[in-house]
Amino acid sequence: MSAPTVTSAQSSRSPSSDRPAGHPLVRSGRIGVLLMNLGTPEATTYWPMRRYLKEFLSDRRVIETPRLIWWPLLNGIILSTRPSRKGRDYDTIWNKELDEGPLKTITRSQAQQLAAVLGETAGERIVVDWSMRYGFPRTKDRIEALLGEGCDRILLVPLYPQYCAATSATACDQAFRALMDMRWQPAVRVAPPYHDDPVYIEAVVSSMKAELAKLAFEPEVILVSFHGIPEEYLQKGDPYYCHCHKTWRLMREAFGWPEERFRMSFQSRFGPDEWLKPYTDETVKEFAASGVKRMAIVAPGFSADCLETLEELNGENRHYFEEGGGTDFAYLPCLNDSPEGMRVIRHVVERELSGWI
Numbered sequence: 001m002s003a004p005t006v007t008s009a010q011s012s013r014s015p016s017s018d019r020p021a022g023h024p025l026v027r028s029g030r031i032g033v034l035l036m037n038l039g040t041p042e043a044t045t046y047w048p049m050r051r052y053l054k055e056f057l058s059d060r061r062v063i064e065t066p067r068l069i070w071w072p073l074l075n076g077i078i079l080s081t082r083p084s085r086k087g088r089d090y091d092t093i094w095n096k097e098l099d100e101g102p103l104k105t106i107t108r109s110q111a112q113q114l115a116a117v118l119g120e121t122a123g124e125r126i127v128v129d130w131s132m133r134y135g136f137p138r139t140k141d142r143i144e145a146l147l148g149e150g151c152d153r154i155l156l157v158p159l160y161p162q163y164c165a166a167t168s169a170t171a172c173d174q175a176f177r178a179l180m181d182m183r184w185q186p187a188v189r190v191a192p193p194y195h196d197d198p199v200y201i202e203a204v205v206s207s208m209k210a211e212l213a214k215l216a217f218e219p220e221v222i223l224v225s226f227h228g229i230p231e232e233y234l235q236k237g238d239p240y241y242c243h244c245h246k247t248w249r250l251m252r253e254a255f256g257w258p259e260e261r262f263r264m265s266f267q268s269r270f271g272p273d274e275w276l277k278p279y280t281d282e283t284v285k286e287f288a289a290s291g292v293k294r295m296a297i298v299a300p301g302f303s304a305d306c307l308e309t310l311e312e313l314n315g316e317n318r319h320y321f322e323e324g325g326g327t328d329f330a331y332l333p334c335l336n337d338s339p340e341g342m343r344v345i346r347h348v349v350e351r352e353l354s355g356w357i
Contacts, residue, residue: 027150031126031356032186033118033349034142035111036171037159037304039134040101044091049083056134061170064233086307093310104132106304107159109337114345122357127151133171140178146186153187155352157345159303161200162243163193166229191352195243196250199347203340204300205254208332212296217328219296221261221287224248225313226301228266228275241276247300267299267317268308284317288324295321298332303341305334 041052057063057074095105107130115128127149131139146154156175158168172190179185194200212219226244234241248264255262267280280297287295297317299309314331321329335341 027148028152030124030150030152031122031353032143032146032149032151032154033114033126033128033157033353034139034146034154034175035107035114035128035130035157035159035345036139036175037103037107037130037132038167038171038306039132040103040306041087041090041135043099044087044094046083046087049087049090050079052135053083053086054079059134059166059170061173062166064230089311090307092315093307101306102310103304103306106336107132110159110304110342110345113337113342114349117342117346118349125357126353131174133174139171139174140181143175143178143186147182147184151186152184153189153356155189155191155349155356157191157349157352158193159345160301161193161197161303162195162226162240162247162301164229164240164243165233165238168193189352189356191348193243194344194348195247197344197347200344201247201250201254203335203344204298205251207335207338207340208255208298211330211332215296215328215330217294217330219328219330220292220294221263221296222255222257223280223283223287223295223297224251224262224264225267225280225297225299226264226276227299227308228269228279230271231274231276234276244301251300267312280313281317281320284320285324288321288326291325293326294328295326296330296332299334302334303345304336309334 039052039056042048054074057078063070063074090101093102094100095102098105111128111130115126118126118128127146129142129146131137131142133139143154156172158171160167160171163169175188179188208222224247226248229238229240244266245264248262252259252262263283265278265280265283266276269275269279284295284297297313299313302309309331318329318331335344
């Protein structure tokens with residue numbers, strides 16, 4: 001697997017003249033910014049899907065079930081049946097032109113745009129790159145690439161507005177594992193979650209209003225859907241639910257709609273355990289059953305559109321609503337690499353680089 005091109009101008013900077021004769025060539029003095037997202041399979045066929053799902057579902061941050069119980073289920077049942085089904089789902093959203101998942105396409109574009117705008121003010125001093133927690137490009141490879149570019153300080157940017165151990169923490173885990181094997185570790189910062197940042201809230205609401213203005217109908221209700229986690233994780237101290245709830249509240253206040261028209265839910269539950277409620281699919285079905293004819297749905301917890309938004313929300317849940325009697329359904333896109341989305345990423349990065357640049 002070839003490494004992605006580092007998204008900043010290359011430098012042939014020489015080592016400092018005060019180094020002794022014969023000292024190995026070492027590039028230093030630059031700052032790296034690593035955008036980190038979840039990941040995507042390399043193809044939609046069985047074996048690439050199986051490899052991706054095995055890496056994802058083997059992560060103890062994601063599945064906390066004891067290994068004695070989980071391993072037989074994962075390797076005996078789930079990895080035998082789920083790859084084919086999820087592969088068909090991925091195929092409906094696949095970027096056929098680039099032969100990759102949309103999450104990879106969008107994250108690459110976010111990194112390229114960020115590099116361009118930072119380059120206008122910092123020149124070649126900042127190098128921007130991107131990685132995936134599962135699949136490629138791997139976090140370890142990209143950190144090593146940043147070191148090779150002379151970055152002795154690196155800002156890690158998990159692209160998750162709301163902190164969760166199963167997303168933000170596991171992304172950072174991969175970076176920390178890479179650092180453990182390095183003789184010369186760079187100084188590292190981690191960008192914090194930005195679930196209540198005014199720039200983020202304003203960007204999400206502004207994007208929503210722009211998308212709603214394009215519709216031929218006015219929704220009776222807007223559903224704000226976040227990815228779910230098991231209820232047990234909340235009880236163990238994960239702040240994710242509180243972050244989601246605050247994001248939703250701030251969005252609703254900025255949007256100016258009453259709570260009964262601006263609802264919140266959680267999607268993508270997996271397995272028999274209780275997850276955060278209310279569930280998105282059940283909420284959508286309830287809307288239709290109660291006589292709601294027009295609705296919109298948005299997923300502000302995702303920085304880029306992916307399977308959970310394009311196939312699950314705009315596909316499965318659209319079907320539930322229309323099958324139940326709804327007539328007009330709109331999925332409002334994530335911020336992605338739009339001007340609003342890039343404004344948020346740039347704001348977070350420049351804030352966290354304070355003191356370094």
